[in-house]
Amino acid sequence: MKVFPRCSLFFGFLVLLSACLTAHAQHYSQPALILKPDRIANFRPEFANAVATEIQIRLQEVNPGQPSPIFYLSQTPPLAVDFPEILFLRFTGSCDVLPQMPAPHAPRALGSVPFVKGEPINYILIDCEEIALTINDAIAPMKPEQRVDAMARAISRVFQHEYLHIHRRTSHHDETGVFASALSRRFLVAPDPPTSPSATPAAAVIESVGAL
Ligand SMILES: [Zn+2]
Numbered sequence: 001m002k003v004f005p006r007c008s009l010f011f012g013f014l015v016l017l018s019a020c021l022t023a024h025a026q027h028y029s030q031p032a033l034i035l036k037p038d039r040i041a042n043f044r045p046e047f048a049n050a051v052a053t054e055i056q057i058r059l060q061e062v063n064p065g066q067p068s069p070i071f072y073l074s075q076t077p078p079l080a081v082d083f084p085e086i087l088f089l090r091f092t093g094s095c096d097v098l099p100q101m102p103a104p105h106a107p108r109a110l111g112s113v114p115f116v117k118g119e120p121i122n123y124i125l126i127d128c129e130e131i132a133l134t135i136n137d138a139i140a141p142m143k144p145e146q147r148v149d150a151m152a153r154a155i156s157r158v159f160q161h162e163y164l165h166i167h168r169r170t171s172h173h174d175e176t177g178v179f180a181s182a183l184s185r186r187f188l189v190a191p192d193p194p195t196s197p198s199a200t201p202a203a204a205v206i207e208s209v210g211a212l
Helices: 008-023 045-062 128-139 144-168 185-189
Strands: 032-037 070-073 086-092 123-127
Touching: 032 045, 045 070, 045 144, 086 128, 086 144, 123 128, 123 144, 128 144, 128 185, 144 185
Parallel strands: 032 070, 032 086, 086 123
Antiparallel strands: none
16 A cells, blocks of 8 residues: 655644643553544544444454554544554544445555654555445445445555554555455455454443543
């Protein structure tokens, strides 16, 4: 997936936020993960929960045994906290799965991570609309609730790909798997292999800071 060398503005914001958080330290052992949909109206709490739960599974695959993040929806955490890591996920476009086949269009990147001076920053952009268009014909035969789950899973796999850019601090890709330079629609929506109940993380909890 494409990596766009931009976002000095975002970087400035992160520095500012981290300075604020350090000034009023109250320590958490878990990272914070902030979901920032551009269109909150079609990012309902139950959909946000499905996305957060899938993301938790993807993070466990990358960092087994690590504490699950504390999720925030559309809000930054209160200033009087300090997290070991803060990750922003911005969702552009509508995250609704479409009722019919989309018109052909020039494909865009499903997600991206800005690099500043050759280093990735903790800011992942997810193009919800492009993901919905990409998986549309793979999920068309599904029931409505299955389509929502498949969309959450596809988002989490794009998240995992982008997160690996940050985790490995590289813009390069693997030949195959989730860190390949392109992901098929079949891969994006494929169900997870069965795991033992003890290995399955609990449903994600989304903290609410003010109104959602
Ligand atoms: Zn990539």
